[in-house]
Amino acid sequence: xxxxxxxxxxxxxxxxxxxxxxxxxxxxxxxxxxxxxxxxxxxxxxxxxxxxxxxxxxxxxxxxxxxxxxxxxxxxxxxxxxxxxxxxxxxxxxxxxxxxxxxxxxxxxxxxxxxxxxxxxxxxxxxxxxxxxxxxxxxxxxxxxxxxxxxxxxxxxxxxxxxxxxxxxxxxxxxxxxxxxxxxxxxxxxxxxxxxxxxxxxxxxxxxxxxxxxxxxxxxxxxxxxxxxxxxxxxxxxxxxxxxxxxxxxxxxxxxxxxxxxxxxxxxxxxxxxxxxxxxxxxxxxxxx
DNA sequence: AACGAATGGGAAT
DNA sequence: TTCCCCTTCGTTC
Numbered sequence: 001x002x003x004x005x006x007x008x009x010x011x012x013x014x015x016x017x018x019x020x021x022x023x024x025x026x027x028x029x030x031x032x033x034x035x036x037x038x039x040x041x042x043x044x045x046x047x048x049x050x051x052x053x054x055x056x057x058x059x060x061x062x063x064x065x066x067x068x069x070x071x072x073x074x075x076x077x078x079x080x081x082x083x084x085x086x087x088x089x090x091x092x093x094x095x096x097x098x099x100x101x102x103x104x105x106x107x108x109x110x111x112x113x114x115x116x117x118x119x120x121x122x123x124x125x126x127x128x129x130x131x132x133x134x135x136x137x138x139x140x141x142x143x144x145x146x147x148x149x150x151x152x153x154x155x156x157x158x159x160x161x162x163x164x165x166x167x168x169x170x171x172x173x174x175x176x177x178x179x180x181x182x183x184x185x186x187x188x189x190x191x192x193x194x195x196x197x198x199x200x201x202x203x204x205x206x207x208x209x210x211x212x213x214x215x216x217x218x219x220x221x222x223x224x225x226x227x228x229x230x231x232x233x234x235x236x237x238x239x240x241x242x243x244x245x246x247x248x249x250x251x252x253x254x255x256x257x258x259x260x261x262x263x264x265x266x267x268x269x270x271x272x273x274x275x276x277x278x279x280x281x282x283x284x285x286x287x288x289x
Numbered sequence: 290a291a292c293g294a295a296t297g298g299g300a301a302t
Numbered sequence: 303t304t305c306c307c308c309t310t311c312g313t314t315c
Binding site (some may be wrong): 001002003005006052070071072073074075120121167169176177178179223256257276 | 294295296297298299
C-alpha cells in the first residue's frame with residue numbers, strides 16, 4: 001500500500017515489464033481523464049516516481065505529456081501474466097463480468113498486463129501541468145538528486161508540528177502516515193514538537209532515516225521500521241540503525257496502529273495530527289511541555 | 290447486508 | 303476546518 005516506497009517499487013517493476021514495448025492502453029471502467037485512446041499503441045519509454053506520484057512516458061509520436069497516476073489511499077496496480085487475470089483477482093473479474101469494471105487503466109504488452117484500480121488520479125497531463133505538479137513537491141528521499149538542505153530549512157522555519165510537516169508533500173515527498181509515526185518514534189521525538197524547535201542535526205537525522213527506511217521499503221515491498229534481530233549493521237553514523245531483513249507480522253513497526261509499544265511495552269497513545277491518527281509511545285517519546 | 294477503516298489529497302467553506 | 307472522492311476487506315448485525 002502506498003507510501004513513497006510503493007510507488008518507486010512500482011515504477012521499477014513497470015519499467016522492467018513494459019519499457020521499450022508497444023503498449024495497449026485501455027480504460028475498461030471508462031473513467032480515464034482525457035481518454036486512454038490518445039496514448040494507446042505507443043511505445044512506453046519509462047516510468048518514474050516522484051514522492052507518491054507515478055509518471056509514465058511514451059515515445060513520440062505520442063502526444064506531448066505524461067501519464068500521471070496517484071494511488072491515493074485505495075489505488076492498486078496488479079500484474080497479470082500473458083494478459084490472463086490471475087486467480088487472486090476474483091472481485092475484479094466478477095465486476096468485469098457484471099459490466100461494472102473497477103479497472104481504471106490497463107497497460108498490456110507482450111508478456112505482461114498491468115491493471116490499475118481505485119486511484120485518486122489517472123490522467124494524461126501536458127508539460128505545463130507536469131511542471132506545476134513537480135513544483136509543489138518537496139525533495140523525495142528516494143531520489144538521489146534530492147536536496148536534504150531544502151527539507152531541513154523548511155522544517156526549521158515552521159512552527160507547525162513535525163508530525164504534520166512530515167505528511168506535507170511540499171516539505172518532503174513520499175512519507176505517509178506509517179513512516180511519520182515510526183520516524184518520530186525512532187528519534188524518540190514527540191510528533192507535536194514544532195519544527196522550529198528542532199536542531200539542524202535532528203532534522204537531518206529524520207531525513208537520513210527516511211532515506212534508509214524508504215529504501216528498505218522498496219527492497220522488501222513492505223514497510224519495516226524495526227531492526228532485525230541479530231542485525232548489527234551500525235557502521236557509519238553509529239546512531240543510525242539499519243533495518244535490513246524482513247520481520248514477521250506484528251514485529252515490523254514499533255508504534256503505528258499498535259496497542260503497546262514494541263520497544264518497551266507501554267500503552268501507545270493515539271491522537272489526531274494533521275487530520276490523521278498519529279501514534280506515540282508516551283514513555284520513549286515524552287512530550288516536551 | 291451494512292458499516293467502518295485504511296499506508297491520500299484536493300476542493301469547497 | 304469540513305467534505306468528498308476512489309476501493310477493498312474485515313467486522314457486525
